[in-house]
Each structure stands twice: as structure tokens, then as C-alpha cells.
Amino acid sequence: MTADHQRSKQWLLTLPSLAWLGVFFVIPCVLVVITAFRPADLQGGIAEGWTWDNIHMLSDPSYVPVLLRTLWLSVATTLLCLALALPMAFQIARVGPRLRQFLLLLVVIPFLSNFLIRVFAWKSLLHPEGPLTKLLISLRLAPEDAILLNNSGPVLLVLVYTQLPFAILPLYAAAEKFDFGLLDAARDLGAGPWRAFSKVFVPGVRRGLISAAIMVLVCSLGQYVIPQMVGGASDEMLGSKIAQRAFADRNLPLASALAAALMLAALVPMLLAAAWQRFGRKEAAS
Amino acid sequence: MKRSWFPALLTIGVIAFLFAPLVVLVANSFNASRFGGEWEGFTWAWYEKLWAADEVWESLMITLKIAFSASVASMLLGTLAAYALHRFRSWLQDVHSMLITLPLVMPDILMGMSLLALFVLTGVETGLLTIWIAHVTFCLSFVTMVVLGRLQDFDFTLIDAARDLGATRVQAVKKVLLPLLLPGVLAGGLLAFTLSVDDYVITFFVSGPGTTTLPLRVASMMKTSRSLPVINALSTLLIASTFVLAALSFRLQRRA
Numbered sequence: 001m002t003a004d005h006q007r008s009k010q011w012l013l014t015l016p017s018l019a020w021l022g023v024f025f026v027i028p029c030v031l032v033v034i035t036a037f038r039p040a041d042l043q044g045g046i047a048e049g050w051t052w053d054n055i056h057m058l059s060d061p062s063y064v065p066v067l068l069r070t071l072w073l074s075v076a077t078t079l080l081c082l083a084l085a086l087p088m089a090f091q092i093a094r095v096g097p098r099l100r101q102f103l104l105l106l107v108v109i110p111f112l113s114n115f116l117i118r119v120f121a122w123k124s125l126l127h128p129e130g131p132l133t134k135l136l137i138s139l140r141l142a143p144e145d146a147i148l149l150n151n152s153g154p155v156l157l158v159l160v161y162t163q164l165p166f167a168i169l170p171l172y173a174a175a176e177k178f179d180f181g182l183l184d185a186a187r188d189l190g191a192g193p194w195r196a197f198s199k200v201f202v203p204g205v206r207r208g209l210i211s212a213a214i215m216v217l218v219c220s221l222g223q224y225v226i227p228q229m230v231g232g233a234s235d236e237m238l239g240s241k242i243a244q245r246a247f248a249d250r251n252l253p254l255a256s257a258l259a260a261a262l263m264l265a266a267l268v269p270m271l272l273a274a275a276w277q278r279f280g281r282k283e284a285a286s
Numbered sequence: 287m288k289r290s291w292f293p294a295l296l297t298i299g300v301i302a303f304l305f306a307p308l309v310v311l312v313a314n315s316f317n318a319s320r321f322g323g324e325w326e327g328f329t330w331a332w333y334e335k336l337w338a339a340d341e342v343w344e345s346l347m348i349t350l351k352i353a354f355s356a357s358v359a360s361m362l363l364g365t366l367a368a369y370a371l372h373r374f375r376s377w378l379q380d381v382h383s384m385l386i387t388l389p390l391v392m393p394d395i396l397m398g399m400s401l402l403a404l405f406v407l408t409g410v411e412t413g414l415l416t417i418w419i420a421h422v423t424f425c426l427s428f429v430t431m432v433v434l435g436r437l438q439d440f441d442f443t444l445i446d447a448a449r450d451l452g453a454t455r456v457q458a459v460k461k462v463l464l465p466l467l468l469p470g471v472l473a474g475g476l477l478a479f480t481l482s483v484d485d486y487v488i489t490f491f492v493s494g495p496g497t498t499t500l501p502l503r504v505a506s507m508m509k510t511s512r513s514l515p516v517i518n519a520l521s522t523l524l525i526a527s528t529f530v531l532a533a534l535s536f537r538l539q540r541r542a
Contacts, residue, residue, distance in 0.1 A: 010370065010373075010374045010376065010378065010379075011378075013366055013369055013370040013373070013374075014366075014367070014370040014374075014378060014379070014382055016362075016363050016366050016367070017363045017364070017366060017367035017370075017382070017385075017386070017426060017430070018367075018381075018382055018385065020363055020422070020423070020426065021385040021386070021389070021423070021426065022385075024401065024404070024419055024420075024422075024423045025385065025388070025389055025397075025400075025423060026385070027404060028397075028400030028401050028403055028404040029396075029400050031400065031403045031404055031407055032396075032399060032400045032403050035403050035407070045406075046406075046407070084296070084300055087292065087293040087296045087297070088293065088296060088297045088300055090293050091293035091294055091296070091297040092297065094293075103297065103301070106301050106304070106305075107301070107304065108532075109305075109529070109532075110304040110305055110308055111304075112480070112528050112529070112532045113308065113521075113524070113525045113528050113529075114483075114484045114486075114501065114504075114521070114524055114525075114528065115484060115486065116486050116501055116504055116505055116508070117311070117504070117521040117524060117525065118307065118308070120311075120504075120508055120517060120521065121307035121308055121310065121311040121521070122307050123508075124310075124311065124314065124321070124322060124514065124518070125306075125307050125310055125311075127321055129320075129321035129322075130321055130322060131310055131314075131322060131324075134324065161303070161304070161307070164300070164304065165304075193290045214391065215391065218391055218392075218393060219393060221393060222393020222394060222395045222396060223393075223395075224395055224487070225486065225487065225505075229508070239393070239395045242395055242399055243395070243490075243491075246399060246402060246491065252402075252403065252406060255399060256399070256403060259395075259396055259399040259400070262393065262395070262396060263396055266391075266392070266393060266396070270391065
């Protein structure tokens with residue numbers, strides 16, 4: 001077969017998905033960035049000309065706390081998920097193959113049910129008339145008038161709940177390849193269990209650790225259903241503001257500016273991880 | 287050497303944490319109490335109310351229509367994409383592979399917002415078509431990944447063998463490659479179907495009048511506390527059907 005033939009065959013096979021993603025993924029992302037620099041008109045459309053106003057709005061007192069809250073909630077979610085997922089991945093990778101399959105299935109099953117339903121399940125669990133509130137009051141762990149909903153506590157809790165499988169699965173994939181003999185060696189050489197875990201196991205699965213952290217961080221940054229359903233008015237995240245600007249007051253340019261900020265916040269950790277991986281590979285090769 | 291009991295205990299705790307809210311929700315769908323704080327006796331009442339809620343079943347039909355057409359389209363596009371990614375090594379495939387993986391890590395709200403921007407700026411009215419486009423876009427990457435996994439296990443010498451035995455190129459693809467690839471393609475399609483049925487955030491951004499899919503309907507029901515136990519009943523049915531689909535998909539992927 002000639003090289004020309006091969007090339008045209010390659011293009012023919014690649015073009016459908018490439019064109020689809022070009023039109024419905026790349027162009028829309030570029031449009032969001034462009035729209036962030038356009039003024040809004042009063043009819044909910046986009047006016048002529050260019051402006052920095054939407055970008056300046058991001059430093060407005062009504063947005064800065066939201067940006068900061070989004071960042072801290074996402075970082076806290078990431079750290080909590082990793083802290084729970086690391087020992088879990090360690091445990092799942094150490095048991096026999098049958099139990100391992102079963103445990104993985106148990107992790108994935110709740111994850112497969114509808115996202116809205118999982119958040120709703122927490123909302124009714126934490127409801128003032130709901131089972132958890134009643135239980136805590138009857139155990140005298142909470143005051144009679146305890147309100148578990150509508151503050152940043154449940155937002156963080158449900159964020160961790162929904163993102164946890166994203167941390168467990170990549171960490172497990174890394175732990176599965178880890179040579180557990182190294183841990184025994186560390187223990188033989190006098191390291192305690194915690195020291196062996198933190199100095200040998202954790203560095204051993206760092207690739208999985210990075211991809212788990214990125215997945216959880218990026219997914220948390222874009223949340224808006226969770227703060228809307230279990231949080232109060234002062235727990236809004238960046239995503240809530242994007243939805244409000246896009247629908248409640250039809251200000252597409254401002255919504256785009258917020259979305260562009262989110263895009264940037266999501267891209268930075270991804271690029272850092274990519275750079276780290278490339279750098280790490282070169283270092284290992286030399 | 288003595289192993290620490292801590293990771294095992296934590297694993298059990300986390301799995302209980304993952305299941306607890308769903309178990310309570312399912313139990314409460316049979317609970318006569320409105321808020322489910324206490325057990326007030328077994329009832330089918332919420333399921334009966336759900337059965338009578340016509341708007342829910344209308345939404346289900348819209349959802350199924352979109353999910354079916356979106357998974358068929360993403361199966362076709364995704365299978366071609368996976369084949370190209372597997373078969374060729376070039377700068378084009380590097381770009382291709384990046385474009386396929388990026389939507390997997392992109393927050394839903396960004397995909398919804400950017401598609402909304404596209405449709406507003408090009409003057410396309412939001413509705414069934416725009417939801418379908420959005421669903422094909424996010425399903426495409428998942429289908430590609432599933433089929434690619436299948437292709438990596440595929441023994442391409444089988445194609446050579448078929449050719450040696452006198453099959454034409456088309457025959458080899460049709461009689462050898464496709465049947466062996468089919469379970470992977472179907473598993474990808476099932477995953478796409480599940481994702482499409484489940485999606486709320488992206489659909490919310492690109493939906494129009496008269497296109498209230500099931501998740502959109504559920505979300506609006508959740509805002510009024512009047513129908514809370516009915517949502518429990520609906521959620522229980524949805525959870526059950528997701529499990530059936532998931533089990534089917536695992537089956538297909540494992541059969542090799």
C-alpha cells in the first residue's frame with residue numbers, strides 16, 4: 001500500500017470524530033473566551049465591540065469570596081479524598097483477587113447511580129426532619145434545634161462523597177502495580193508501619209496520586225448542584241454564579257468570563273501535572 | 287509481620303459511607319413517613335403517586351429518545367475514533383487523542399456553558415437537537431476509551447490469517463474484526479446510554495421549552511418539598527435500572 005493511500009485512509013477514519021470535537025468542543029471553548037471580552041446588551045444578547053469590564057468584574061467584592069470559597073472547598077475535598085483513598089487503595093491491592101473484585105464493585109456501584117439522586121439522598125438524610133438529624137438529637141450529639149443543612153459543612157461532605165471514587169480508582173490502579181515486598185523490606189530495616197506507608201508506599205504510587213488529585217480537584221471546581229442543594233446562600237461556588245449569570249439574568253458575557261476563570265483554574269493543575277510527568281520521565285531516562 | 291488493622295477498618299467504613307445514603311433513600315421510598323425521619327410503616331403510596339404522575343413518564347420518553355439516538359451516534363463516531371487511534375501513530379493522532387481525552391476531565395458546567403455560547407452565537411434554538419449534540423459530544427470520549435481498551439486486546443494476526451485463507455479486506459473486517467469487537471462497542475454504547483440518561487448539568491444549559499428530560503424533571507421536583515417521597519420512589523427505580531444496565535455492560539466487557 002502506498003504512503004498516500006495510508007494517509008488518506010487515516011484522515012478518513014479520523015475526520016468524523018475530529019470534526020465533531022472541533023465544532024462542538026474546541027470552537028465552543030474558544031467562543032467562551034472570546035465572549036468574556038464582549039459587552040452584554042440589555043436583551044440578553046451580546047453587543048458590538050470589546051471590553052475588559054467582565055474581567056474586571058471578577059475582582060468585584062461579590063465574586064472574590066466565591067472564587068476563594070470554590071478554591072478552598074475544592075482543595076479541601078481533594079485532600080480529604082486522597083487521605084481516605086490512599087489507605088483504601090492500599091488495602092484493596094493487598095487482598096486476594098476475588099475479594100478485590102468484590103471491593104472494587106462495591107466502590108463503583110453507588111457511583112453509577114444518578115448524581116442528582118446521590119446529592120438528593122444526602123439532602124433528605126440531613127433534612128431537619130430527616131433520619132440523621134433525629135438520630136444525632138436522640139443520641140444527644142446535637143442540640144434539639146440542630147440544622148445540618150445549608151452551611152459549608154454538608155457541601156464539603158457531599159463533595160467528598162461524590163468525588164471519592166474518582167480518587168480511589170486511579171490510586172488503586174497504581175497500588176495494584178506496587179511491589180509490596182518493598183514494604184516488608186522497609187519494615188525489616190526497622191521502619192514502623194506508618195513510616196513504611198508514608199515513605200515507601202505513598203511515593204511508590206505518586207503517579208496515581210497525581211491523577212487522582214487532578215480528577216477530584218477539577219471536578220470539584222466546577223460543581224454547582226451540590227452547593228445549590230445542600231448549601232446555603234453563602235456557600236455558592238463559581239459554578240453557581242455561572243448558572244445564575246447565564247440563566248437568571250441572561251448575561252452571557254459575564255457568565256463566559258466566570259467560565260473562563262474556571263477553565264483557567266482547571267487548566268493550571270492539569271498543565272502542572274503534565275509538565276511534572278514529562279520532567280519526571282526525562283529525569284528517569286537520563 | 288503484624289499488619290495494621292487500620293486500612294481494613296477504614297475501607298469498611300468508607301464503603302458503608304458510600305452506601306448509607308442510598309440505602310436510606312431506598313428504604314424511605316417504602317416508608318409512610320413524609321420526611322423519613324422515623325419508620326411509620328410500609329407503604330406503596332409513593333409508587334402509586336409516581337405511577338399517576340404523567341409528566342414524569344413524558345420526561346422519561348424524551349430522555350430515552352435522546353439517550354438512544356445519542357448512544358448510537360457516539361458508538362459510530364467512537365468506534366471509528368478508537369480504530370484510528372489504535373491503528374496509526376502520527377501527529378494527527380496525538381491531536382486526536384488529546385481532543386478525545388480533554389472532555390473526560392472537563393467540568394460539566396464548562397461543557398454546558400461553552401455549548402450554550404455556541405448555540406446562542408450561531409442562533410440555533412435550544413431543544414431536542416442541541417441536547418442530542420451535547421450528549422453525543424460527551425459520550426464520544428467514553429465510547430472511544432472503552433472500544434480502544436477492547437482493540438488493545440484484539441489479536442490483529444487474526445485478520446492476517448483470514449486474508450491468508452482468501453478473505454478479501456472487506457470480508458476480513460466484516461467477518462472477523464467486527465464480531466470480535468462488537469461486545470466492546472456495545473459496552474461503550476451502554477455506557478453512553480447510562481451517561482446520557484443521567485446527565486443533568488450539561489442538559490440544563492442546552493435544553494429548551496418542551497425538552498424536560500428526566501433529570502431536569504427530577505431537579506425541579508426536588509425544589510418543591512411536596513413531592514419528596516415520590517422522588518424517593520422514582521430514585522429507587524432509577525437506581526435499580528442503572529444497576530441492570532451496569533451489570534449488562536460488565537458482562538459484555540468481560541466476555542472475550
